[in-house]
Amino acid sequence: MKYLRIGQPGYETPVALHEGKYYDLSGPIGDVDGEFLARGGVKTVAGFPEIDIAGERIAPPIAKPNAVVCIGMNYAAHCAESGAEPPAEPVVFYKHPNTIVGPNDDVQIPRGSQRTDWEVELGVVFAKPASYLESEEAALDAIAGFVVANDLSEREFQIERSGGQFSKGKACPTFTPLGPWLVTPDEIDDVQSLRMWSKVNGETRQDSNSKDMIFSVATIIHHMSQFMAFDAGDLLLTGTPEGVALSGRFPYLRAGDTVEVGIEGLGATKNPTVQA
Structure with missing residues (x-):
């Protein structure tokens, strides 16, 4: 469904x-x-x-999640292009749920931003509370479905002005386009083998696969459940592959651009950018 x-x-x-x-x-x-x-x-x-x-x-295909929990640096090639070592444990940060917009809604370039970036991500939505899960099998059983997300980021806010955490560069208004659908797990053969891509103005930026995750979906959920409790309806974003503007290979987003992200079997978002 x-x-x-x-x-x-x-x-x-x-x-x-x-x-x-x-x-x-x-x-x-x-x-x-x-x-x-x-x-x-x-x-x-x-x-x-x-x-x-x-x-x-x-x-957006889900209404008012209590939390948007995000995993950073979860693809080895993205770590390399960011100049970071692959983490020994999942890196976690939060986005405000009010950053969520629809798959075709306007995305706002923040005031003063010169480094707004795109990130295609596999989103996981919870079907039930998940805390102190005993196994990765139990983690998979807690999933209601999967969704395409664009984890937009302002890199100056995230890195130079972060104060030591990512969320300042992640929680700007409209920074989580989501959709078009929430797809139930029975429609996905293997969540760890899905093609993922992004485009800006029709030109390919990211083209990778979820099999390149450092920590699998099941591993992330099981691990994070030892530190926090997820509620039904919460959203977990699982990281982005290589091909972002932070790599230095592409220009950052500007007002007037159109940014697209998509995942095999889950559809795609296509958002025009405007100045906040």
Whole structure:
């Protein structure tokens, strides 16, 4: 099953995409949030009305996660281009949930920014609370679905002005485009073998695969659950591969650019950039 949300901010309608058709889940469902995911979502679209979503805004596919937890430096080639050694344990930082926008919404270049960067990332959404998990198998069982994310970053804020942590360069408004769908695990054959890519103005920047992660999805969830408790509906971003502007190979984003990120089986985002 694929879940999405349509409509203007604050007025989104939950929708299921099944076998190429869209179904309105509003009414008894509420929204695609932690409560809905903890109930197991929907197993069938029987009884839900089919709808046409042409012309509708595609909203973020999940509603108001309590937390956006991010893993840094999780691809060896990205570590190399960043001038960093691969970490011995997952590196963690946080983004504010209010950074989430839809897959086609405007992305704002922050005031004073000269170094706004893109990062295609595999997002994981939780189906239930996850704390002190006993195994990586239990970690995988806690997953509601997967989603494409662009973990936008302002590198000066993140590095030179960080004060010792990443979040200052990660939490600017609109810095987490998400979508278009939340895809349930049964639709993904192997989450550790998905092609990932990004483009700016139609030109390829990143072209890699999730198999190049230093720490797998299961390893990250199991490890992090020893230090924090995830709630149903929370979002975990699992790192980005090589090919970002920080490498020095590409210019940073400017207002007027269009940035795209995509993952095999999960769809893609395509966001115009504007000046904040």
